[in-house]
Structures are given as structure tokens and as C-alpha cells.
Amino acid sequence: MVAESAAPVIVxxxxxxxxxxxxxxxxxxxxxxxxRFASMQSEGGRGLLLAHGLDPDSPLSFLLVEDGHGYTDTDAIARVLHGLQHRRWRWLGGALRLLPRWLRDPAYRFVARHRYRIFGQSRGCFLPTPEQHARFMT
Structure with a gap:
């Protein structure tokens, strides 16, 4: 099992x-x-996905690990937005949670399944700047 960070981690x-x-x-x-952030291609990211019941080789889900709990799909996105300091993002996170999960999660999963075709794929992983490096797990 992967040691979980005290700070929320986004995979x-x-x-x-x-x-x-x-x-x-x-x-x-x-x-x-x-x-903090972990790419699903990293050892830490793969470990967190496995620990929370997600397939690291075929994840269709965004994962937020917060206080030892894993949140996926639009629940994760809403929690992240609500955790930002600016009022408009907190409001958007709260508004997203007002929509029924049966409506919002299928839309999310459609985009997740087709994300490479719609938005593209890079040949390598996202690389943080030296100033951002401490916020990323390996």
C-alpha cells in the first residue's frame, strides 16, 4: 500500500x-x-489508484485522495473546486454537487473515455516547473 499524504492528492x-x-x-x-499531484504513470499514482479500487492501466476516473478517502468522477472535481480559495470556484463546486450524480457522472465518463480523441495526448508526462516540483509525488 502507498503511504498517503496529509495533503489531498490528485491523481x-x-x-x-x-x-x-x-x-x-x-x-x-x-x-x-x-x-499535491501524482500522475497515474508514476509509482505513487498507480499505487493510489490500486489502493482505491481503480485500474491504473485503464482509469476512466479522476481520483482525489483526501483524509484517507478516495473520491472519483464529478464528486472529486466538485470537492477540488470547493477546496479552492476563490469564491467563484467554491460556488461552482457546490453547484456541481446540486446536480444528481446519475446525470453528471455519465457525462464525465463519456469525456473521460474519449479524452485522447477530443483533447489529444502528449508523448510524455506533464512536467512541473522547479518551483512546482515539491507538490508532485513520484
Whole structure:
């Protein structure tokens, strides 16, 4: 089992361009540096996916690990947005949770299944800047 961080950890697909944009968005808007990141291609990311019942070779789910609990799909996205400091992102996270899961999760999963075709894929994983490096797990 992978040791879990005290800070919430976001496991993302490091070669997915949409996922990399999401991480860049969070690096910009998470001014308190609350979240840490692990690509699903890393040992730590794979371990977290396995520990929370997700297939690291075929993840269709975004994973947030917070306080020892794993959150996926739109629940994870809503929790992350609500955890940001700016009022508009907190509001958006709360509004997302008002939609029924049976409506929001299938839409999320459709995008997740087709993310490479819709948004593209890079040949290598997202690389943080030296200033951001401490926020990433290996």
C-alpha cells in the first residue's frame, strides 16, 4: 500500500492534454498550495489508484485522495473546486454537487473515455516547473 499524504492528492493522467490543463489550472488557482499531484504513470499514482479500487492501466476516473478517502468522477472535481480559495470556484463546486450524480457522472465518463480523441495526448508526462516540483509525488 502507498503511504498517503496529509495533503489531498490528485491523481491525473500525465499524458492527457485535458488532464494536464486541469493540473495547470489548479496550480494557478490553488494559492494556498493545498493539493499535491501524482500522475497515474508514476509509482505513487498507480499505487493510489490500486489502493482505491481503480485500474491504473485503464482509469476512466479522476481520483482525489483526501483524509484517507478516495473520491472519483464529478464528486472529486466538485470537492477540488470547493477546496479552492476563490469564491467563484467554491460556488461552482457546490453547484456541481446540486446536480444528481446519475446525470453528471455519465457525462464525465463519456469525456473521460474519449479524452485522447477530443483533447489529444502528449508523448510524455506533464512536467512541473522547479518551483512546482515539491507538490508532485513520484
Amino acid at each position: 491525473f493522467d500525465g499524458v492527457c492534454l485535458l488532464c494536464s490543463r486541469w493540473v495547470r489550472f489548479l496550480l494557478k488557482h490553488d494559492r494556498a498550495q493545498r493539493y
